[in-house]
Amino acid sequence: MGRKNRNRQRPQQNRDGRPEGKRNRDDAGWGAGYSEIIKENKLFEHYYKELKIVPDGEFEAFMDAMREPLPATIRITGYKSHAKEILHTLKEKYFKEVQDLEVDGQKIEAPQPLSWYPDELAWHTNLSRKILRKSPLLEKFHQFLVSETESGNISRQEAVSMIPPLLLKIEPQHKILDMCAAPGSKTAQLIEMLHSDMDVPFPEGFVIANDVDNKRCYLLVHQAKRLNSPCIMVVNHDASSIPRLHFDQDGKKDVLFYDRILCDVPCSGDGTMRKNIDVWKKWTTSNSLQLHGLQIRIAVRGVEQLAVGGRMVYSTCSLNPIEDEAVIAALLEKSEGALELADASVDLPGLKYMPGITSWKVMTKEGQWYSDWSEVPTSRHTQIRPTMFPPADPEKLANMRLERCMRILPHHQNTGGFFVAVLVKKAPMPWNRRYPKLRNKDVNASSDVAPAEELQMGAFPAEVPPADSSSTDTPVEAVEGETPAEGKPSVLDTPDHSEVKKDNVCGPPPPKKMKLFGFKEDPFVFLTEDDPIFPPIQAFYNLSPDFPKLNVLTRTHEGKKRHLYMVSKELRNVLLNNSERMKVINTGVKVWSRNTDGEQFGCAFRLAQEGIYTLCPYIRARIINISVEDVKVLLTQENPFLSKLGDDAHSQAKKLEMGSIVLRYLPDPKDPDAPQCPIDLCGWRGKTSIRAFVPRNERLHYLRMVGVEVFRDKQGKKNDGSTETQEGSTEDAESLSQEPDLVEQEGAETEQNCSESNTNGAEPVVSTCDGPTS
Numbered sequence: 001m002g003r004k005n006r007n008r009q010r011p012q013q014n015r016d017g018r019p020e021g022k023r024n025r026d027d028a029g030w031g032a033g034y035s036e037i038i039k040e041n042k043l044f045e046h047y048y049k050e051l052k053i054v055p056d057g058e059f060e061a062f063m064d065a066m067r068e069p070l071p072a073t074i075r076i077t078g079y080k081s082h083a084k085e086i087l088h089t090l091k092e093k094y095f096k097e098v099q100d101l102e103v104d105g106q107k108i109e110a111p112q113p114l115s116w117y118p119d120e121l122a123w124h125t126n127l128s129r130k131i132l133r134k135s136p137l138l139e140k141f142h143q144f145l146v147s148e149t150e151s152g153n154i155s156r157q158e159a160v161s162m163i164p165p166l167l168l169k170i171e172p173q174h175k176i177l178d179m180c181a182a183p184g185s186k187t188a189q190l191i192e193m194l195h196s197d198m199d200v201p202f203p204e205g206f207v208i209a210n211d212v213d214n215k216r217c218y219l220l221v222h223q224a225k226r227l228n229s230p231c232i233m234v235v236n237h238d239a240s241s242i243p244r245l246h247f248d249q250d251g252k253k254d255v256l257f258y259d260r261i262l263c264d265v266p267c268s269g270d271g272t273m274r275k276n277i278d279v280w281k282k283w284t285t286s287n288s289l290q291l292h293g294l295q296i297r298i299a300v301r302g303v304e305q306l307a308v309g310g311r312m313v314y315s316t317c318s319l320n321p322i323e324d325e326a327v328i329a330a331l332l333e334k335s336e337g338a339l340e341l342a343d344a345s346v347d348l349p350g351l352k353y354m355p356g357i358t359s360w361k362v363m364t365k366e367g368q369w370y371s372d373w374s375e376v377p378t379s380r381h382t383q384i385r386p387t388m389f390p391p392a393d394p395e396k397l398a399n400m401r402l403e404r405c406m407r408i409l410p411h412h413q414n415t416g417g418f419f420v421a422v423l424v425k426k427a428p429m430p431w432n433r434r435y436p437k438l439r440n441k442d443v444n445a446s447s448d449v450a451p452a453e454e455l456q457m458g459a460f461p462a463e464v465p466p467a468d469s470s471s472t473d474t475p476v477e478a479v480e481g482e483t484p485a486e487g488k489p490s491v492l493d494t495p496d497h498s499e500v501k502k503d504n505v506c507g508p509p510p511p512k513k514m515k516l517f518g519f520k521e522d523p524f525v526f527l528t529e530d531d532p533i534f535p536p537i538q539a540f541y542n543l544s545p546d547f548p549k550l551n552v553l554t555r556t557h558e559g560k561k562r563h564l565y566m567v568s569k570e571l572r573n574v575l576l577n578n579s580e581r582m583k584v585i586n587t588g589v590k591v592w593s594r595n596t597d598g599e600q601f602g603c604a605f606r607l608a609q610e611g612i613y614t615l616c617p618y619i620r621a622r623i624i625n626i627s628v629e630d631v632k633v634l635l636t637q638e639n640p641f642l643s644k645l646g647d648d649a650h651s652q653a654k655k656l657e658m659g660s661i662v663l664r665y666l667p668d669p670k671d672p673d674a675p676q677c678p679i680d681l682c683g684w685r686g687k688t689s690i691r692a693f694v695p696r697n698e699r700l701h702y703l704r705m706v707g708v709e710v711f712r713d714k715q716g717k718k719n720d721g722s723t724e725t726q727e728g729s730t731e732d733a734e735s736l737s738q739e740p741d742l743v744e745q746e747g748a749e750t751e752q753n754c755s756e757s758n759t760n761g762a763e764p765v766v767s768t769c770d771g772p773t774s
Contacts, residue, residue: 039067039280043367044270047285050369051360053319054409065411070274072132073114073124073159074145077152077192077227082677085705086153087120094141098127103135114159115350122162124414144704150697152226157185158275160408160418163351164262164313165189167344167422172196172203174259175570179239179302181209182216184223186262191229201614202548202568205259206231212238214585221586228610230551231568233575233587239265240297243581244305247573256574257307265295267316267323271417274410286365288322289383295327296387303331303339304432306425311342315420319409321360322388324419325402328356330387331423332400336430341404342422352412356405356421358397362388521585522555524575533561533605537592540603540659542621553588564592564605566614591615595660606660607682609694616662616680623662624652624683628674631665631706634681634692635699641689653690661685663692675705 045063048054054062076083076090090111099110111125132142148154165186170176170193181187187209194203209224209232211217217236224232237243245256268287273279299314306312314331316323332339362370362384370376373386391397408418527533529549537543551572554561565588567575575587591611594604607615626634626649633644642653653661665679679702682693694702700710 037277037281039273039277041280041283043285043365044280044283046367047363048319050363051321051357053321053354053357053407055354058409058411061411062409065409065414066273066417068274069128070158070416071124071414072127072129073122073157075117075155075157075162075189076121077155077188082153082675082679082705083121085675085677086148089704090123094144095123098125098138098141101137103131103137106131108138114162116348117162117166122159124159140709147697147700150226151695151701152228153701155185155188159413159415160271160317161185161416162189163348163408163418163420164264164315165193167313167347167420168193168260168262168311169347170194170196170205170260172200172205174205175256175307176205176207176260176262177242177258177302177305178207178209178262178264179242179298180211180264180266181234181262182211182213182220184209184220186264187220187232188223188227190260190262191224191227191232194231195227195229198613201230201617202551203231204568204570206233206568206571206574208233208235208258208574210235210237210239210242212236217585224586225610228589228613230566230589230611230614231571233567233571234585236583236585240294240301242301242305243578245574245581246577247570248577253577256305257310258305259307259310261302261306261310261312263299263302263312263314265298265314265316265323265327266291267295267318268320269317271317271319271408271410271419274416284365285320285322285363286383288318288320289362289364289388292322292326292388293385295323296330299327299331300334303335303423303425304429308425308427310425312423312425313420314423315418317416317418319407319417319419321357322362324407324421325356325358325360325405326388326390328405328421328423329391329397329400329402333391333396334430338425338427338429340424340426341401342424343401343404344406344420344422345404351406351408353406353408355403356407358402359390521583523557524553524555524579524584524587525557526550526553526572526576527564533564536603537605540601540622541619544618544620547618552591560594562594563590563608565589566591566611589614601657601659603659606684606693607662609682609698612662612680612682616664619662622656622660623664624649624656624685626663626665628665628671628706630663631679631681631702632708634663634683634690635694635703636708639686639689639691645690653685656685658685658687661690673707679705 048062049059076086095111098108101108106126109126111123113120114122114124127138132138132145145154145156149156166189168176168190170190172194174194176190176194178187178190187207190207194205194207197203207229209220211220211234214236217234221234224234235242246253247256248254268283268291269276269279270283273283295316299312302312302314314328318324328341332341362376364370364380364383370380370384370389372392373384373389376384391400405419405421408415408420410417527549531549534549538547548566548569551566551569553565553567553572554563555565556562567588571587575584589611590608591614592605593608595606596604627646630645630649633640637644642650645653661683663681663683665675665681667676667678668674669676681702684691684693692699703710
């Protein structure tokens with residue numbers, strides 16, 4: 001190591017501390033940092049003019065919209081019972097304050113609800129991100145958005161990104177797979193829909209969210225954690241070869257098929273040019289040609305794992321038919337009638353879209369056009385594939401009903417560009433139409449036979465080889481008298497003779513060792529019903545007899561258990577039966593944390609706010625019912641004396657011993673000004689005082705619900721006149737912890753979309769589909 005040159009000249013700095021010549025990102029206009037990128041791409045314009053995806057006479061409006069910044073959109077978390085309270089606060093307070101303001105010569109328009117999103121839970125405005133962040137007039141609104149986003153009550157998400165989860169028609173009992181889930185905005189929607197009934201802490205369904213990028217999986221975990229659901233599991237696999245999972249059903253090992261699958265594949269992302277400005281410079285037709293094969297492999301893997309009668313939504317943020325209709329046509333052709341393109345036109349009234357096209361051409365990056373596979377020279381066969389063209393048979397093409405696909409154009413409703421198609425599975429895929437036998441040493445071979453529609457297993461079609469099928473699929477053996485579908489190779493065509501036909505049970509070849517990248521995760525260890533940790537907890541909180549002890553897990557085999565988590569019964573089933581087949585990044589919601597001081601009071605574990613709504617239906621003791629005024633006291637004062645509470649709450653608290661407690665507010669229908677939804681807070685009953693254990697952003701959220709507004713300027717000082725409280729709470733509000741870093745959870749603004757899967761050495765532009773826009 002050489003010594004540091006102390007005499008090295010430092011670059012001259014500006015008055016604001018930046019090196020001379022280095023530009024402040026805020027000095028530029030919208031899209032700071034991209035000012036050198038000119039929003040022009042002649043190849044892009046020529047390509048889409050030729051394909052005629054834009055109606056006649058609208059191309060100039062289409063291009064003008066593509067050059068405009070994307071409007072800010074927010075979505076209110078729909079499954080929480082206080083969604084209506086947040087909506088009321090937005091409409092009656094913040095939206096009224098920002099409308100008709102003028103910032104930097106731009107008039108702020110009143111936010112409007114998205115006409116096609118249910119219950120007015122999604123809104124858009126013409127506020128750009130720069131204006132929202134930097135304008136002093138909008139500082140209060142900005143802080144509101146930041147803290148509510150952190151506490152999971154609001155998601156800042158691009159409007160078109162909200163469409164696929166709505167078209168899935170989620171119900172609480174559905175088993176859902178999100179194949180390319182990061183950064184997680186759509187996954188959050190799926191979780192919300194699963195919890196549509198807040199009175200049911202454990203819905204029968206669950207969401208398995210997958211992404212190939214280990215680092216982006218943690219971004220996905222952050223998004224999911226805001227919703228505090230016991231029904232979400234984040235896994236790390238290549239979506240094109242995601243393992244087939246097993247689970248126990250009626251004492252037998254069965255194969256898991258999903259009721260709903262979201263297949264939001266990696267794409268070239270030319271629909272995101274309004275926010276990902278570098279796409280203007282990088283866009284070529286070769287991006288879509290390189291991604292087409294991967295998109296088909298992921299989609300095929302999805303429909304293989306879809307239950308008969310289930311729905312899969314295929315979506316991209318690309319306008320290119322090579323990534324859109326061509327993939328859907330290839331799927332439909334390979335399915336031989338097993339898949340049907342559903343008509344979703346009535347599902348989102350108010351959404352403007354263009355129907356899918358049935359005729360398109362393929363262009364190379366050099367500008368050479370091909371209308372049919374027969375025109376492609378042999379030298380191009382590795383870059384251009386037959387599946388990139390429309391089916392040559394007019395009757396087959398008409399039966400596909402490709403016009404049922406939906407393409408959203410930016411200039412129609414001031415959104416990004418998007419493509420979505422809804423597929424319904426009518427029968428097992430043609431290469432799965434056999435009766436499989438599971439390799440299971442514990443089950444008699446005669447009991448392994450199951451109906452074909454329940455255990456749809458087998459090889460991939462020859463045209464779409466899996467990336468790593470030997471490690472993910474259990475091959476199947478045709479039942480006597482049955483033959484595989486004509487033209488589709490059976491797995492048994494090339495068997496591993498050392499493994500196949502052993503005791504009449506079909507077995508896979510020796511599996512490849514699963515490659516694990518990224519951080520080594522702690523284990524997921526489920527507790528037994530007779531675990532010694534339970535009796536003190538059971539007695540202290542008087543848990544109801546139906547409390548599901550088997551659903552409690554910890555993250556360590558040895559030593560003291562620091563935290564206890566809970567998952568749903570169905571996710572426990574999946575975890576226990578697939579621990580060697582999948583890499584789980586995160587699952588479960590924290591319900592208890594170890595507190596050494598608590599042991600002297602009879603229980604070493606205190607309640608965790610993250611899991612309070614999951615746990616509360618089972619807790620029958622240690623509950624204090626509080627009023628609105630009590631909520632204000634508990635959330636604005638650090639350790640208020642018991643005497644600060646109202647008479648009713650005070651008398652309840654005096655009857656309890658020291659230790660962890662539940663502070664519960666129940667709405668009073670006779671008081672319409674008070675919050676009309678229940679609130680549960682974790683707390684601690686001290687010797688003479690009481691304290692709420694609530695994270696800061698959630699604390700601010702609940703304070704807003706009861707009419708206390710805490711606002712600080714950017715220096716962390718109280719802004720006179722901007723702290724609005726009720727009944728003398730101003731001084732109490734100052735005792736809150738210091739202002740947090742107002743860092744927006746931008747999702748994946750600069751990340752790449754969904755899942756940057758293996759593209760066989762190619763490095764095309766891969767887009768950000770659902771990053772926030774504000």
